[in-house]
Amino acid sequence: MKNIKSKILYTLVLTVFFAAGCDGLLDINPKQSIDAEVALNTSDNVEAVLIGAYNALSDDDLFGGEILFEPDLLADNNLNNEVQWTGTFEEPEQIWRKDIQVENGQVSATWSAAYNAINLTNNVLSALDVVDEDIRDRVEGEALFIRGIIYFNLLKLYGLPYSAGNVGTNLGVPLVTTPTDEINEESEIPRETVQAGYQRVLTDLQNAESLLPPTNGVYASAPVAAAILSRVHLQMGNYDLAREAADRVISSGNYTLTTNYADAFNRTSNSTEDVFSIQVSEQDGANSMNLFYASSANGGRGDILVRPPHISLYEAGDDRLNLFYDSDTRTGKWSNQFGNIGVVRLAEMYLTRAEGNFREGAPYVGAAPMADLNEVRGRVNLPLYTLPTEFDLDDILLERKLELMFEGQLLHDLKRTQQDVGDISYDSGQITYPIPQREIDVNTSLDQNDYYEQ
Template sequence: MKEIIKISAFLQVLAVMGCTDLETTPRQSLTPEQALNNVFGYQAVANSMYNRAASFGYYGQTMMIAPEILADNLRLVANTGRYQGEEANGDRDHIDLWNGNVYGGINDANLIIDGIDDESVSGDEDLKSIIKGDAYFMRALFYFDLCRVYGYEPGKEVDGFNLGPILRLTPTLIASDADFRSRSTVGEVYQQIESDLQNAIALLPPVPIGSEGVYLANTGAAITLLARLYLYWGRMADAEAAATAAMNLLGLRSNGDGLVPSGQYVQSFSRAPHPESIFEIELRQVDWSSVDGVNNSLNSLTSNNDPAAQFIIGASNELMATYEDGDVRRDCWMETTREGIDGPVYASRKWTGYKGDFLENLPIIRAAELYLIRAEARYQTNPAGARADINALRSRRGLGAVDDLLSGQPLFNRIMLERRKEFALEGHRFFDLKRNGMNITKHSDFLEVPYTDYRVLSNIPLSQVQLNENLVQNPGY
């Protein structure tokens, strides 16, 4: 009887969208006899895959805000019930990516990789190759994000816990395609991500930095994500080599040429595409309803440039104190006031809704990251090279060079500080602390979260653990 109930629950979960790693693709619209008999059918699947990444539960909001307020870059300036748990690092108040958007995107990618090369699929072969490259890149991105939310980086495990997401590499179309699986280790998933990105690099075209080509996966984006993966993995020589390869491909020079000049930095976040974008999510009015912008957009939640904006989140005082005189990155925050808050608060000028109705594109991978990846990869073995990379970035942010004797831990601290300021409100801060095994620092009177605290990892939804007896919950939950 218990097994009958379990199987029934299994089929019910499969029947709805958003069923996490057992996500199915609607069979009535994606049968080989109908939609998937030519390259344009697979292109439609790729569009679905990209759209999932733009959802408010993913890069459209959560993955940009939550990693900042889980750490010390952001603060709440209005009480609406949103992000209160994350600001306080409450039990089970973390990033929720174990959902249909992420695993559904993985399933879209699996569908493309599994079927697009079939001889029955008609269409241009070059286009097929590019779409397959899109799928490899996006599958790598989806799995990379799952790993950093739900698992420890290799070599940074607490009490030997090394599990990551469930790894699925074939499409789930109907219930009979699905099965209950155990979680793979983060190391195993990283190996798959590395393989996917290498495949993507071989298939994708190069596109100029800041061009409309960055709205889709491309060679530079794949190499940059590979460099980021190696940094998280602790493979510093590989991270340096990949970052250098990407910089050479994209025309980024050791003196900072290729980055936005300091006088254009703030304005660059109101341009589509961003002139430093290597990979950017393009949002259009058709991508959301009339109320989505004011209710859920980054612009509405973090800015006050529209009277209807919610403006519930601003920069922490601790972040604002890190900016040096002349640092143009400080100008991405506008000092204002908020009822019920003593002293100034700081509204974002990064997310300005410049396309109208709170709408804007989302630069996910920017060129500045390559300088800081390479600096971090170099700091122990080539501190002069690391300082040169930092100085190249600083020269385009209105700042002078760092001390030419800076090395060791102070050099590492400087790199972390530059990352904190450069990527504020772009979803890096929490992960930069976590991947280095550091305590999660907080603003104001909120208590620091020790790296060994269970709240450093997100919890898997209880419903999924109850459904799948092979699914091990993260420690502490």
């Protein structure tokens, strides 16, 4: 399942970045732990490692696709499938069937890729004293953002949901905050609780938002950190804080909804509503969303089919229906194999603010729920609500599902709202990843999730 071209390019890119600092680095191979006396001795070199962390974040096992589409497979209703895995790869089929084995190679690869990226950020954070003072806050903020978003997604996949309670005893993932010498050294650290993990994420992202500039090109900025914070607060049921974080993104003025829904996807440069996207080009980057969702005519394998139970959820005249193709069996969100992979869009922020305001009530933050819902519905030519009594929380959550479908949010929304996946309880270990057996084999302090010890 690996995108071999992407892996080779990542190694080459990281080597070039390290070499750019000084000629003496030409013979240094990229590795998990950077010798601080050699590679992290200048501001330019630390920035190079930070770029390496962004490259690691875009790995196909992370936000290059796998960490987005595989949770959507896991979220599929096993009693009334809205999507269907038809491919030959066993690992995603296990995930779709909710029959994940502890040796599942993709589950293991995502874990390893995540800790690789985390370790690169830890290297950056360990060398801030050599970074030029005028860019130090930005560099620190970007590293904290990358570490925070990765830990957040690890917690959602490998631990029970925050909504299940018992956050002080349920186990999350190991929290590594200093550089490690070897790829598996983090396995010497036991799993921390879900509560400790979320506190780590909050601390990283809150600090990132305070350090980052209001705009930063395609890299993390203060509104980007706020957008991910809004997701964290939603998962924790902190609706007041979620709506405030979403409002900071909206009120930044950096983003506007695209005029047409389809224009938000398949882009080689960010759209006006992209808050944060993984940059993909013909020269670099993996796009596993295209690989598995798109038809062969659009550069993909076509392994994931959309089924009629999903199509039936849309209202007549919804422009989002026009993005499906091949007799409505494929989503058109990922038709460009060299298109960017959107991580968070402005539309999500409107829906988060609407939900937070609906749950918390007046005084509203930013706008009333009806106004935010109408922003999303109006863009896809649906009738606008004219009275607050015309919708309820279920309508807001359905709008969120349809707007963000096939973008990696469904499983996490189901879990946080305590909605079961077919006949599987929202807090079941069956829809949680196992701790990779490879990690447990080298680390006796790592406990397996209870479901996989049966």
